[in-house]
Amino acid sequence: MDARRASALVAGLDRRPSWRRLAAGSGLSLLMLAAGCMTSPKEYIQNGLKVGPNYRKPAAPIAEHWIDYADARVISQPQNNWAWWQTFNDPILSELIQTASQQNLTLRQAGFRVMEARALDAYARGNLFPQSQTGFGGYSRNLLSEQVGFVGGGGGGAGVPREFSVWTLGTQFQWELDFWGRFRRSIEAADAQLDATIEDYDDVLVILIADVASAYVDVRTLEQRLRYARQNVQNQSGSLRLAEDKKEAGVSSQLDVAQAVTNVAQTESTIPQFEADLRVAENRLCTLMGMPPQDIRALLAGNGGIRPIPTAAPEVVLGIPADLIRRRPDVRRQERLVAQQSALIGVAESDLYPAFSITGQIFVRASQFDNLFLSNATGGNVGPSFQWNIFNYGRIRNLVAAEEARFMQQVSLYQQTVLDANREAEDAIIRFLQSQEQVRILETGAAAAAESRDLVNELYQGGQADFGRVFVAELFLVQQQDALAVAQGTVARSLVEINRALGGGWQIRLQGPATLVELPPVEEVQAGPEVAEEAAGPEAPEAAETAPAEGDDEEGNIPGLAPDPAFEPTPEITLPEEFDGQKDLPEVK
Template identity: 40%
Template sequence: MRRQQRVNNPWAAVGSMPALTLCLLAAGSMGGCMLGPDYQPPAAPVEHEWIYQGSERINTSQAVDPLWWEDAFSDPVLNELLAATLEQNLTLGSAALRTVQAQQQLAIAIGNQFPQQQHLSGSASRSKESEVIFEEYAVAFNLSWELDMWGSFRREVETASALFEASVADYDGVLVSVLAQVAQTYILIRTTQARLQVARRNIELQQQSRDIARAKFEAGEVSALDLEQAETLLNNTRASVPDLEITLQQLRNALAVLLGMPPHDLGYMLGGVGDIPRAPASIAVGMPQDLLRQRPDVRALERRLAAQSAQIGVAQAELYPAFSIGGAIGSEAMQAGNLFEGESETWNLFGAFEWNLFNYGRLRSNVRLQDARFQQLLEDYRQIVLEAQADAENAIVAYLKSHQQLLLLRRAAEASQRAVELSTAQYTNGLIPFNTVISTLTADAQQQDLLAQSRGAVAVNLVQVFRALGGGWQVRDSQLPADLVPGPVQEEMRERSKYWRKVLQ
């Protein structure tokens, strides 16, 4: 007959547990070892200076201003639009919620390091057998803990932490992109307004030329051909106005969406016709090495590389046995009133291991798989560093060359205006045919429109420089993920689930 040991305090029986279980508990509490490589940020080829380093229009001694739009354009309307974008843009809000999701994934990974099962259970039953009624009542608390002997859970925390940081970098990338889109859309609106002004001025000039041709025709000095040519040019120019008005309204609609609003009249925000924002004499661009910490897409991929490095250790841990400890404490009785009294106490303690020995190479293949994924991300990282440098160089050269183009087009536009004045005067005095007037009016309309477009292109290209350099994300000012979620969205989430109340405050 097996003798039973009665223990009033069940947990005092830990002293009788096998030595192996005690060792496992100690090893688990101390963290065990860590399998897999310890991540080191990779080196990437970066040039030491820009191709156009010597240009007087770029300043490499200063980093990009986080509020580049204020420093570059000093446009109050643009400043207000960008401030509204930070509060209302839905794409930005979606990116903020992805950071909150990644934060909760990190919290789950951290929680998995502790006892994975902690169950409170209870039961009550009543049965009849051989005219005898049996009752049984039970309450128990069960605990099971897989120890992190090989660092698998800690590597999962590393993965989740790196992916959380990657999600924040992704948010920064969306922020940089959205700010640039709003700025460029606003500049295109002002550019289109300027082109409309040019078209209407040209209509006035062509009306004057038509009136001169009509007067000369009525006086019998010229044939009807001059008048018909004047009417053709005038109406073609008038026809360009609706096309520009379509473009203007479409840009306003795009701006409304970027502001998180349905398309509507934005006159109260944009005001009347405004000037195209002007670029400063010089802009701060920093050095190419700054791209590695400045560009959100580079930072995001580097963090995903770190996350994948940790997954190699997780895969290697599968090659070794998993050790667990646990136990249960409770009470069983034939009557509910006898629970937690005397002989009703129950408990058990255990230590166990599982080792997947015969896996036909699957576990080692998984290690190789994770390592290959790491190497792929490493190559992707090196590639994106190269692309980031090319992106920045392309934006800088476009900005610098658009300045040169603007200077030449301004000279051409001034010359075309003088040509219109001269040809009109000479035609009025009968010195030249009307074809010359038509040619100068047509050329002037094209040159003035090209000048307006070029002024806008300089500003748009400047925005692209700041976008390529990753400027603007610092405006979030180290806010926590929950703080990035707009206030109304936080309130909506708190109303739907009480579990957000301590997270979204």
């Protein structure tokens, strides 16, 4: 199966040539037949006077239900709360996410890409009107040779002056008519590219929110591990003092002291590593919020007190796997890129047919500047023309085949993106469920280890047990408590990953700006007034709204360019402050 046939099947189209349909179009049929007839006259009319295929959303493989749908903790119903981080009931986490969504620099880059795509979309729409409209003018001083032309000895022209001036002022235009839909297909491609950049913005926002939540969980997990380590060092230091006292009393040996020192040193050695990892996690949070790395312990402490590892209900609302296609921005972005590539097939095919244009110019010309604006100084011309690349040696058809092959690549990538989304969600679900089981087991083990440590300490203090049992009990308690903290953090991170895989959270951009974390003075981190002014965030120039061009309807649709009924509109994007005043998009459904 060739690429053209395959692309037609994927897009839900049948582009097989029909000689009956070709004959039905009379002169138009002959013209399209001479051009190679990749689009029949009937298709051309049905497509709104455009060559190339009309786009239809390709099918994508998706599971009917989650693998663990029978688990009572997996709730297969639509999500009502897109702000999933609120299930942790942690106001500091909510504040960090709100701040990052307004200040993150990677997200701002995605926003500026949306602005770029909007400008290019408006540029593509401008090609529907005269593509070249230029003014010209000039002055020249001329001297004719006596040996040629009217003045020469060839005869005639005795009254023609050898020296004269020429003043010229005028305008000219060229308007290539969109007879084959090349410019309208280009608009379709630009619209799809704009949609894709908006989905890219949402995808960056989803990843950002999940990264902030993961970094926050890492901070709280490391804080818990530090608390366990310091508490165990304190307890082990008490056992060390007891062993030293008993050695001095002559009721124990140096071995007890050596084992106690080993335990204390082993546990204490983990504290510097935990502190370093904690600083790294805090620095990561700073970067995600668009801040230079700094001490944010006061911000993380909130109103004071010890903050535990975030926890949520053991159940999770997932919806059904098919919702991933609708909710995940990266899936929607890839589908829009498929639509863009479909339109580019028509753009390439239009080069097979003659291009019809209207060209003209009007000017005034005189030898004296004072006579330049007299009525008889006016000149000009206007008329139709066409240009047809008839001897292209198959190059244009091969370019069309290349665009169709790129279309098939985008379709395959879209289907792979859907598969990856399904896999990522399933991976996060099983980690969430099994990490809960791990926490339950470790909580039992840690409680038993703490009880064992207390009991064996009493026995050792009363002389009923040797220090070897204390050594093992304290060592095992450290391991169990640290593993418990890690597992609790894994539960929280798994819930974060579930919501990242489900594509939730991008709706936060539809909210108004909130109170942000104040950035430190730029001068403290980078000298120079120009750099400081730039880093402080100068206001971006306002972009003018794109009004419907002449001949458009109130919604900005071009006459003859009917929207595809299978097309699902991209949600409206509301960008932070400097992105205001841009083209409005359909509301979120």
